[in-house]
Amino acid sequence: MPTAMPKRVCIVGAGPSGLVAAKSLLHDAPRGTFDVTLFDCQTRIGGLWPSHKDDSTGLVHPRMVANQSKHTVQFSDLAWPEDVPQLPRAWHVGQYQAEYLQTYCSGAKLILGTRVEIAQPLDTSTSDGLPSGWWVQTRSLEGEVKEDTFDYLLVASGFFSNPALPPMSHRDHDVPVIHSSRYRDLPGLLGKANASGGKKILVVGGQMSGVEIAGTIASHLSSAVHSPGPSPILNPEKYSVHHIIQQPVWVFPLHTSPMPTSSAPPFLPLDLGSYNLSNRVHPLINSQGHISSEAAKIVHSIYETALGTDQSIFSPAVAVTAAHTGNPPYLTVSDHYMGFVRSGLIAVSHGRLQGLSGSEATVSPSNDQISDIAAVVFATGFAASSSLTFLPTSVQETLSLSPSDLNNTVALAFHGTHHPDVPNLGFVGFYRSPYWGVMEMQARFLSALWAAGGPSSPSLPPALKKALSNDTSIERTINLRTDLQASQFPMGDYAWTMQEFATALGLERSPPRGKMPTLPPADKEMDILTPARYPPKSPTESQQTEVIKSLQQTEATAWAGVGGSKFVARAVFRSLLGEWKLERSLVSKLPSHPSGHFSGTAKFLLRNGTGDGREAEFDALGGEDGDPGLEYLYIEEGDFKASNGLTFRATRRYVWRYSEKTDKLSVWFVKTDDEKRADYLFHGLEFVVPKEEDGQRGENGKGWEATAGHLCVDDFYDVGYQFNFKAVNLWDWRLTYTVRGPKKDYKIDGVYSR
The missing domain is CATH 2.40.128 (Lipocalin)
Structure with a gap:
């Protein structure tokens, strides 16, 4: 009996999304089902993550500290080395991806330094009336153009691949202007002599990247003033940071306490306490998307308890008051931002940047003027739509592409994985805040969906078929575009999303390896969600070893923090x-x-x-x-x-x-x-x-x-x-x-x- 030819899959992007997609297609589907080719415009893998300590080619500083621990920043079947810090540096993440590539993706064809320029659906159809594939044109860094055809196209080109800058950043001004992802150090921002003569470094944007970069720049200024030896810039003591935010946000440190009311609170990495499923009602319901005023007030109260303050102890400008608690809360992460706000090295203004002229900025709606600016750093997010320019206009319209909506750029089915009208097109990692577990689940979902013949195939497993029939992701995404009560992360609560994927794929969440610490308020053992809690269905011996190692690392960290004095x-x-x-x-x-x-x-x-x-x-x-x-x-x-x-x-x-x-x-x-x-x-x-x-x-x-x-x-x-x-x-x-x-x-x- 003749063996069916493998279906050819073109993956656009070789960052973590592309790598886990390749791994799932090669290992989660029956062997030989798919033939995989990965393209990436960079000459290395990793996407925005740098490959080594001094790699400046990514959109992340090599020594940036991840705001999630290594227990969350991982895939299920590759544990981190023991000597990597609990909060990995960005270059550690690059090395983790290199190990993942070597371990699981050797069967894929990897083509680096090559950009996918055009991906056009083929006009011909298969016997069941579906489009038969994609015509793909690529261009290498040397300018060599090639063409090829594939059965499936998988977009892993990155939700965070292109920094978004407002139009005013391109106009005439007298000071340096950069995106936060481009910041590396003070000399690179200000220049050696600071020709403008200004004293304020203006940071625009009050969400994750805004708080992180403001805290980072303040740290660099403090170090320049108080370190021995010559300063990297002239007169560092004259500088300060001025941060423009639209509304007060909650700023969490990288380590929080699962027992915040204790007189001697224990500490754990932020995500380990956040993803303790013992504090959730099961089955999980989605806590993201539309947030009612009543629900918002509850979450604000939880955040205030976790921090022990409404943040007024640092400055009235960052206090979250009753006037704000009816709106969806915004969470950010920084160890030192609030300390610098209290010390005055960071000043905070509310509003939007209305204009930038010379070395002066105007803030609306107050029309306040901020003068004496030395440089401007825009922490204004990423334009995800630029990652889809290779798709034809007709496909972009089918996906309801909205370039102006940085949160809900496209409307995709089942948690950002596909669109039923383009069944041989898939997405992995095109998801705001793409926790690694979600990326892995998206990849598994597409592997299962395509291996079964697509969303309309009669061969779909019952659980997958039921999940698709009950899915409302596209409608929800479109509605959230105009929802004034939309949450910070509208694409879905992390734990709930993991649960939804697991149910559709028939995956069981494995129990903890051993006894875990018991914590209030539930007085139950901790049940920390990590990607390793959802191992492959039929793991190899080496995969099982990695899963166990990862679970043991999480268990040991929990006990060291809750039962000891670690952190x-x-x-x-x-x-x-x-x-x-x-x-x-x-x-x-x-x-x-x-x-x-x-x-x-x-x-x-x-x-x-x-x-x-x-x-x-x-x-x-x-x-x-x-x-x-x-x-x-x-x-x-x-x-x-x-x-x-x-x-x-x-x-x-x-x-x-x-x-x-x-x-x-x-x-x-x-x-x-x-x-x-x-x-x-x-x-x-x-x-x-x-x-x-x-x-x-x-x-x-x-x-x-x-x-x-x-x-x-x-x-x-x-x-x-x-x-x-x-x-x-x-x-x-x-x-x-x-x-x-x-x-x-x-x-x-x-x-x-x-």
Whole structure:
């Protein structure tokens, strides 16, 4: 009996969407069903993700920290290496894709440096009346044009492939103007001499990328001012960031607490707590799309509880008040944005950028003028429609293409996978906020749909057929285009979308590997959704090994955070940013050292990590694993009034460091001849896991405690810390030293408050 010829599939794009699509077509469908060719206009795979530490060809800075953990930024059957940080850098993601390509996509033909210019449906039809395929024209970087035909066309060219800039960015102006995806460093933005002479870096756009880039630029400015050695720009202290947002948004740190009301809250990567299915009613319902005012108020309240504030503690300009809670909430992620807002390095205005002329901007509807601008960074999203220019106008019209709608650019069936009127055209990753699990599910869905003969085939499995018949994705997408109560991520709640795909494909969500921590308010074991919870139906032995490894990594991380002190040092480090009021008492038992009281301020000034005193930890590129991380220059200033009546001005400096590799916080002395440089280690903090009292973490509301010790010649410093959090934010903290030696016997007790 003759064997059917494989169906040829052209995949446009070799980023994560294209790779997982190729893998699914080759491995999830019966072997030999599909013959796969991937095209990408770049000379490497990865899409917007850089391939190595110094790769500047992508739309993401190589050292950008992902705002989702490696437990979410992954596919089901390839676990991350153990030594990769919990929050991978962008270049780590590029390397993960290279490993995925080698592991699962060797059977595909990969053609790089080649752009798909035209994809035209063939006029001829098959015996069942369906179009027989696609005529595809490509052009290489060298200009070589080729033509080929395929049975199926799969678009994986990227929802985030082309930065969207407003028309005013192309008009005459006196300052540099870039898209946020193009920002790399201050010299690249401002130039070496800053010819404009302005002082404000204007960031336009108040969603994810706007908050992230404003926080990043502020970090770079702070580092330029407070780091030792020459600054990368002239007079960095004169600059600030001015951020224009349309409405206040919730800014979450990268680590949050699943127990925000605890006096000693544990911490986990943001997504692990967000995707805890134990806090959801089952079966899941979609929490995205149209958001009623009542539903919006509930979510706003949940966010306020998670953060422990309406954000007014940072600035009235970022407070989410009752005037805003009837509108759908917007969530953003940044560790340092709010700290810089509080310190004044980031100023916030509400409205839209109406005009840009010379070095002055106008904000509507207030018509306020922002002058003295040095540069403008537009965090205005991406024009997804540019990824579809190779499709003919007739197909674009069938897809209800709306270039002006950056959220709902095309109207596709079953969660962004296809359109029933163009059955041999598919989409993977053409989805705002394409969590990796959704990309994988979309790829599996198309593999199953096409292997069965398409959406109208009588061979469709019953579950798939039922899912298609009940689907309202196209209608919902079109309605959301004019819905004033549309959510931030209108294409669907992540967990619900995963559930819908799994039901259609007959996939079971695997249980956790072992016992998980039990958490309020449900008082149930954590049930964290990750892509590995939906493994392949018939995994190979190596796939099963990867799935188990991934699940074990998630389980270990949950226990380390909830049952131990992991990530607490990071949460403390993040919260220290800025200025504190300091009141310190000194009680001496020896008359040679008078007692007294210090009153003043303590500033934690953020900067890039330095190698001073720890050169062995830094590799040739600088920093741990090629990343210098961040640290603080600590400057304390105030007046000390001794018990003998003498009053004098006092100051001291340290360097505070957090090591992501060891999850440790440490304090270092500074050099006497250069007070910006660390000298040698003072002490490292050891956090004490609190006891549970009546189901509550912490004893008598003490908060997180840490201990340390330091021997200085003959004197021993016994150090104790107490950090009091309100949800994710450090509210106040105490530092005590008990010093004993041949000629010393005193105790220092300092309280830090905002």
